[in-house]
Amino acid sequence: MTFEIHKIGFENNKFIERDKTNPEQTIIKNVFKVNWEDDVKNYHISFNFTTNEEIELGQAIELYEKEDDVVIFRGFIRKSIRSAQKQINYEGYDIGYLLSKLSYTFDFKGTCISDAISRVCSDSNFPGLVNIKKDETRLTRIYRNKILKDVIYDILNGNPKLNKYTGPVNKNYFIDCSTGVLELKEYQICNDLYGKVSNLYVVKSLDTIQNDFKITYSIDIEGLPKEDDTLTILGDYKARKGVIIKIDNKELRFNDYYLIERSKHQIQGSVEKVQIYIKKVIL
Numbered sequence: 001m002t003f004e005i006h007k008i009g010f011e012n013n014k015f016i017e018r019d020k021t022n023p024e025q026t027i028i029k030n031v032f033k034v035n036w037e038d039d040v041k042n043y044h045i046s047f048n049f050t051t052n053e054e055i056e057l058g059q060a061i062e063l064y065e066k067e068d069d070v071v072i073f074r075g076f077i078r079k080s081i082r083s084a085q086k087q088i089n090y091e092g093y094d095i096g097y098l099l100s101k102l103s104y105t106f107d108f109k110g111t112c113i114s115d116a117i118s119r120v121c122s123d124s125n126f127p128g129l130v131n132i133k134k135d136e137t138r139l140t141r142i143y144r145n146k147i148l149k150d151v152i153y154d155i156l157n158g159n160p161k162l163n164k165y166t167g168p169v170n171k172n173y174f175i176d177c178s179t180g181v182l183e184l185k186e187y188q189i190c191n192d193l194y195g196k197v198s199n200l201y202v203v204k205s206l207d208t209i210q211n212d213f214k215i216t217y218s219i220d221i222e223g224l225p226k227e228d229d230t231l232t233i234l235g236d237y238k239a240r241k242g243v244i245i246k247i248d249n250k251e252l253r254f255n256d257y258y259l260i261e262r263s264k265h266q267i268q269g270s271v272e273k274v275q276i277y278i279k280k281v282i283l
Contacts (some may be wrong), residue, residue: 001237002066003267005031007073008074010060013127015074015180018062027179028053032087034063034267041261043149043175043182044096045073050089053214055080061092065237072237073178095127098175098190099149102126106143106151113137113173116155117184124148128182174242187259187281193236239263239274244281257281 009016018026028051041259047063055061055077064074075094076183082088104124108116116139123126126148143151154252156173176183239245243260265272 001068001270002030003034003072003270003271004064004066005034005051005270006062006064007055007061010061010076012123015062017058028055028061032268033150035265036063037262037264038178039262040174040241040259041176042096043099043152045089045094045178047073047075047093048081048089048091050087052087054088064080070237071179074180094177095180096175096182098126099152099175099177099182100147103145103147104143104151105145107142108139110138110141113139113155114184117152117182120148120151120155121182126182127180129184176242185242187242187244189246189257189283190238191246193239193245236274237265237272239276240265244283245278247278252276257283 004023005028006018006023007028008018008026010144028049030052032050034047036045040043051077057077057080059077060074061077062074064070065072070188073094076099077090077092079091080088102124104120106116106120106123108119111119117129120126139155141154143154156175172187173184173209174187176185239260240263241260244257245260246257248255257280259281260276261279262277264275
């Protein structure tokens with residue numbers, strides 16, 4: 001896999017698509033390492049990367065996978081730290097970070113979940129998809145000067161009695177802002193990760209939820225299993241929050257579908273290592 005970081009524009013609350021025919025105009029050169037992570041409990045991706053190039057704070061950037069022609073995430077640089085080796089570490093978030101900084105008032109009366117999410121975006125001028133998946137679960141609730149993140153969380157996971165839902169709350173939804181707009185997504189099965197699960201390790205999780213594990217696997221470049229005692233994986237950018245994967249490992253008695261709740265990615269050159277935190281799901 002070939003990863004690149006590009007400078008991109010941002011106007012009128014929208015990221016500007018770069019000209020892929022002239023990548024040299026936007027590419028950030030001499031990138032030594034990239035880290036990014038996500039979590040279904042958070043509405044934003046955090047990232048950092050190291051380079052010797054001077055970049056202004058607030059600059060919009062994207063992480064791009066060249067071979068698959070995929071934008072992995074878009075975000076803004078919020079902080080920089082200069083090291084003794086004349087390298088600069090830049091840190092930032094995708095646009096979902098702003099959901100915890102903006103507050104508005106909303107009045108929902110018998111409004112379905114998808115329409116409520118759309119209204120949160122339109123009323124607050126936050127970039128969101130107009131084709132948010134339709135859901136007929138309805139709620140009645142007034143939010144007065146509430147943080148957008150808290151409003152969305154309550155819409156998706158709120159108290160049915162308090163919100164007067166007409167149907168059960170669908171907890172298979174999560175928020176993703178990695179492409180530069182707010183998307184309401186459902187958990188999806190992914191069967192085409194770069195490498196198959198080979199070596200698994202169960203470790204004590206920071207989370208106390210039952211059936212919550214951190215799992216790792218390792219493969220060599222040819223796709224063959226290899227021994228590895230470190231809790232890392234040679235990974236895939238598709239191994240990210242909201243993805244369901246099938247794991248079949250008789251030795252550790254894994255033989256089911258598991259949701260990736262959290263992922264931590266580290267990229268050096270063309271090699272990506274990933275830690276994933278999973279939870280068993282019933283399809």
